Amino acid sequence: MPNFAKIHNAEDLRRAAAAYLPAPILDFIDGGAEDETSVRNNRAVFERVRFRPRTLVDVETRSIAATLLGKPAAAPIGIAPMGGLSNFAPAAELAMARACEAAGIPYCLSTAAGISIEDLRRAVPGARLWYQLYVFQDDAVNDGIVRRAQDAGYDAMIVTTDTHMGPKRERDRRNGFALTLERSPRNVARVLARPRWVWDVLIRAGLPGMPNLAAHAPEATGNLAATKYFIANRRRAFDVAQLRALRRVWKGKLLVKGVLRADEAVQVLEAGADGIVMSNHGGRNLDGAAAPLQMLPEVADAVGGRMHVLIDSGFRRGTDIVKALALGAEGVLLGRPAAYAVAAGGEAGVAHLIGLTKDEIDRTLGYLGCTTVDQLGRDHVLLDHASPGRNEPGL
Ligand SMILES: Cc1cc2nc3c(=O)[nH]c(=O)nc-3n(C[C@H](O)[C@H](O)[C@H](O)COP(=O)(O)O)c2cc1C
16 A cells, blocks of 8 residues: 555556556556547646636635536546456455545446446445446347446446547557457566566456446456457447437436537537536547547537536646636546556545545635635636637637
8 A cells, every 4th residue: 555645646646556557557547549649638738728816705615515417526526437447456446436435426337347337336335326338239238238227326327439449559559458468478577577466456356357248248258258349349330319219218317428529519418418528538549639628618608508518538636627617517537547546555545536636626716716616617717829808718
């Protein structure tokens, strides 16, 4: 367990994770598609938004509580769906969900999770759980998963639409990593260099594959088979009509993850969905995709107030989160920082990350002269190449 007193931010958590994880697994978390320009741009855009603080305000009493998808949350954040977590720490999904429950924020389980929908629900009966759906060719698989998430009381379904093409992540290709690691001499050496991980993850916990997928597609049983199924069976034909069909089946909140354009956000709204997660998948899929933060002002102008707008990709700090809220997002999902945190320290690591993030959000609010998150607005930020009186969208 790392010394949390010395871990002050997501980058510190990454360093702690790097000491625990074999290099190809760390590369899988860190990496993006092709030249990784999207990954870098996702971070760079935050520097093009500056705060316009207000100081003569009584901020003695503050609250960072928020409303996410119509329900109260202790902060305007949740944890993004991530597959492959079983490679990072034993029972990683459970650790994340427990930390989220204790912190009063939602946790989103991935289709590629290593724990079943029902087992997670039973383990954290009081947690606020969302489910992320990858749509496969076989409707029996999709329908079965959706029904089970509904029966288990997950209160939102987030259908990811930006992963229909197989991404070209060159670090993983070089490392021979596709959720399972090729047994090359180099990889064996790199795995053996992390004996604690070998003991915890490979020997004691084992790699569970994707049980939710395997329950409906028996040929996807086991880690390697699940990965192969995943790659071979993505649906590339998911469109607005199919979104409408899903809307008829799923009773809870329905969101589409991967939307970046205002016109597509409007289509999602018209299809009867409740919201979007603006995302470029953390730069892991389409290299060169705009950062969601860049697209947020125009999307918020088009649909703001009429649908829930969550956002992810590149968020590492409370200040990043507050910038997105000021530009019109309802909440932010944390991706890689939570992956580093769970590898660095399991549930305690994720709890530490959430605590740091909450503290930074609170401090930023106070500096801006706000006492609640719903006081944030575009007036609190200055966009690059906009002068204070003419704060137009377009970072
Ligand atoms: C290791 C890893 C696995 C991921 N798996 C999924 C997944 O199964 N489903 C999904 O919709 N997004 C997945 N994502 C994308 C995240 O949900 C989120 O969009 C992204 O991590 C946000 O960018 P950030 O990591 O820079 O914060 C994954 C991301 C990472 C880092």
